[in-house]
Amino acid sequence: MHLVLFLIFALFALAGAANLLLQKHPINSALSLIVVMSSLAVLYLLLGAEFLAMAQVIVYAGAIMVLFTFVVMLLNEGREEKTWGSHAARVVGFPAVVALLAVLASAILRAGRHYGMVSLSDGITTTQDLSRVLFRDLLLPFELTSVLILIAILGAVALARKDDGNA
Amino acid sequence: MNTPVPADWYLLLSAALFTMGVIGFLSKRSLITVFMSIELMLNAVNLSFVTFAHEWHAVKGQIFVFFVMMVAAAEAAVGLAIIIAIFRVRGTLTVDQIDRMKL
Numbered sequence: 001m002h003l004v005l006f007l008i009f010a011l012f013a014l015a016g017a018a019n020l021l022l023q024k025h026p027i028n029s030a031l032s033l034i035v036v037m038s039s040l041a042v043l044y045l046l047l048g049a050e051f052l053a054m055a056q057v058i059v060y061a062g063a064i065m066v067l068f069t070f071v072v073m074l075l076n077e078g079r080e081e082k083t084w085g086s087h088a089a090r091v092v093g094f095p096a097v098v099a100l101l102a103v104l105a106s107a108i109l110r111a112g113r114h115y116g117m118v119s120l121s122d123g124i125t126t127t128q129d130l131s132r133v134l135f136r137d138l139l140l141p142f143e144l145t146s147v148l149i150l151i152a153i154l155g156a157v158a159l160a161r162k163d164d165g166n167a
Numbered sequence: 168m169n170t171p172v173p174a175d176w177y178l179l180l181s182a183a184l185f186t187m188g189v190i191g192f193l194s195k196r197s198l199i200t201v202f203m204s205i206e207l208m209l210n211a212v213n214l215s216f217v218t219f220a221h222e223w224h225a226v227k228g229q230i231f232v233f234f235v236m237m238v239a240a241a242e243a244a245v246g247l248a249i250i251i252a253i254f255r256v257r258g259t260l261t262v263d264q265i266d267r268m269k270l
Contacts, residue, residue: 002169006172010176013184017183017187020187020204026200029203040210046172047218049229051229052217059236059240060236060239075199077259089193094190108182116222117172119170129226134230149240149241152240152241157248159251159252160252162255
């Protein structure tokens with residue numbers, strides 16, 4: 001059961017990521033990124049992270065991607081031109097990307113012998129466990145993120161404000 | 168019926184998604200799609216955090232993912248505001264034509 005669910009949603013995630021790369025219009029890329037994020041939420045649930053699965057749906061697939069689709073529709077940029085990267089990116093970048101994937105995969109496969117299995121009967125990290133650590137041991141970083149988000153809101157408003165010349 | 172999955176499959180999926188994010192970052196020509204590729208890379212790294220948190224029964228790994236999500240939300244808000252400002256000044260989002268820092 002776990003294997004089937006993992007394969008289905010891993011396939012969804014990979015197909016969504018590939019579609020993001022292949023689509024020419026930004027709105028199609030944004031929608032396929034939503035597919036990737038939603039299937040990652042299911043994978044979090046399979047790994048027992050119930051709170052993060054919900055947060056992934058609400059924060060990533062909800063809030064952030066709504067912001068992206070709003071900006072895509074607002075700017076109405078249209079299809080991107082078919083220039084296939086700069087010459088340096090093609091000559092140096094793509095072999096480097098293949099090398100990166102090879103290094104990552106070989107390192108994971110070498111270390112993977114020591115890792116255990118993931119199954120549905122492992123139990124979940126409840127929101128209670130998570131909040132106990134978050135609000136007891138890590139209260140200061142948590143409060144600091146609220147300050148960070150406040151600054152980000154102010155910065156976003158200041159940056160996107162239309163200058164009317166006499167400001 | 169309850170077939171378990173090796174933990175390194177999750178890590179391999181995370182590596183594959185990260186690599187696809189890097190490819191998108193290098194090859195996409197629209198500024199907003201480049202930004203989406205960065206979000207894809209953040210998500211891929213989050214998946215490996217959750218996998219390791221499950222592997223070592225460490226709640227703090229999941230809390231790290233929570234903080235990454237918060238920072239990503241702040242980053243998306245500021246980044247998209249910058250994209251809107253660039254589009255207002257330059258009238259384009261093609262990265263080849265946005266090659267100067269000064270207006």
